[in-house]
Amino acid sequence: MKLLEAKDLNIFLAKSRTPIVENLSFDVASGEILALVGESGCGKSLTGLAIMRLLPSGVEARGKLFFQGKNLFELSQEEMRAIRGGRIAMIFQDPMVSLNPVFTVGYQVAEVLVLHQKISFKKALEQAASLLAEVGIPAPKERLKSYPHELSGGMRQRVMIAMALAGNPSLLIADEPTTALDVTIQAQILELLRKLRETRDLAILLISHDLGVVAELADRVAVMYAGRLVEQASCVELFKNPLHPYTKALLEALPQPGKKSLKALSGHVPPPGARPKGCKFSERCPIAQKRCFEEEPSLRASGDGHLVRCFYV
Ligand SMILES: Nc1ncnc2c1ncn2[C@@H]1O[C@H](COP(=O)(O)OP(=O)(O)O)[C@@H](O)[C@H]1O
Ligand SMILES: [Mg+2]
Known part of the structure; x- marks a missing residue:
């Protein structure tokens, strides 16, 4: 059963109407770990905050976010308060920000x-x-x-x-949960999240810029670029058969045993308001054709459960 279902989620700057996240659709089943992956600036954290209805002021969201069949956008503040920290909990990169230093x-x-x-x-x-x-x-x-x-x-x-578990959540949004930690501690926290999924049937929306972390934990992966989904597949399929040039570039930038030099991705994610007209990745894409600079490809199925947004793969 679908626990969370985002349908055409749009996040934008309220004043200028500048789009940040555009028509994003994805779902998370009970007990499933879905990773949202992409470089910094792709819109991952704001997507997590939109689900909690905790967007910063000046940033707004439209679309539908069904949680256990109810559209979160239609709940009252009071109903939302009961869900937040209850059925849906969120953890962040830096626990010091969320923990109060003056209380035990x-x-x-x-x-x-x-x-x-x-x-x-x-x-x-x-x-x-x-x-x-x-x-x-x-x-x-x-x-x-x-x-x-x-x-x-x-x-x-x-x-x-532990604080997230205190509300007995069925969905945990984990935004870069191990990014601030060194590698051995990182592995221990990932192991803990894996255990909690098993023992509590906890679904996790794992937000990470790091495909290495994603490979450790996720069942399915949604790759985001410049505010949209560019590829989605099971974790095994994505690593075995990556289709989108962006996903391939992310994989090539991963450190691997026996591989000395990393092929770092050059350039950066275009910020909201400065995104190119056609495919948002066209400027950095090694296989871009003329069409890619004029027209944005739509997300299409390519094989079982595999989605990709590219004309040429
Ligand atoms: N409070 C805000 N006001 C304006 N723009 C923002 C705000 N928060 C984030 N952004 C912009 O929205 C984009 C997506 O941000 P974010 O969701 O934090 O990306 P990610 O988590 O993938 O790194 C970025 O370009 C960022 O600069
Ligand atoms: Mg972030």
Whole structure:
């Protein structure tokens, strides 16, 4: 069953109407891990924030976002507050931004539990300890009394995940969850997310610029470029048979054992308001033809469950 379904999601600057994300459609099934991947500036974070209805001021969204069959855009502020941090939770790259430095981690996890379960604070603290244990924090009872700055980056990200779990979510939006961490800690957090998907049947929308992270975790991958979907396939299919020149370039830029020099992608993602007329990737594309600069290709099926936006693959 589809848990989340985005249909023609458009995100734009309210004043100038400059499009940022255009006609983006994707879905996430219960317990599925869908990755949104693309370089910085493609519109991944704003897509995550749109689902939470937490877009920054001056940025607006249109379209349909069905969660468990209900269009999130049609919910009242109050209904949305109950879902946010409840059935849908979000974690970010830097846990220090979301954690309050003046409260203990026990207090902060317990606060979420009280909010969503209407239980006593004492009960909530007990549950908080078991959540800390679930996310792999050693000596959880003692850790309840720690302040965020007393923990390592990896432990802080585990606390954020515990807070996300406190509302018993069915969807976790993880925006660059391991980008700020070093490689070994990164692998441990990915392992934790994988475990939580199994034990809790948790669906995850994994937002990442890093195809290496995506390869570790995702079931399906949606590749974004300049605010639109350019390719979508199962993770296995995408790595075995990438079609879009952008996806191929991202793959070639991945570090691989036994490969010394990386083929870095040259150029950058055109910002909103300065996107080329035809295919948004045309300026950087090694196989672009005249048509690509005039007309934008539409997303089309190429094989089973594989979508691609390119005239020439
Ligand atoms: N608050 C904002 N106001 C105006 N433009 C924004 C705002 N936030 C992001 N943008 C622009 O929207 C585009 C997409 O941003 P974002 O979703 O953060 O991309 P990603 O997460 O893929 O790096 C970028 O070009 C960014 O500069
Ligand atoms: Mg981002």
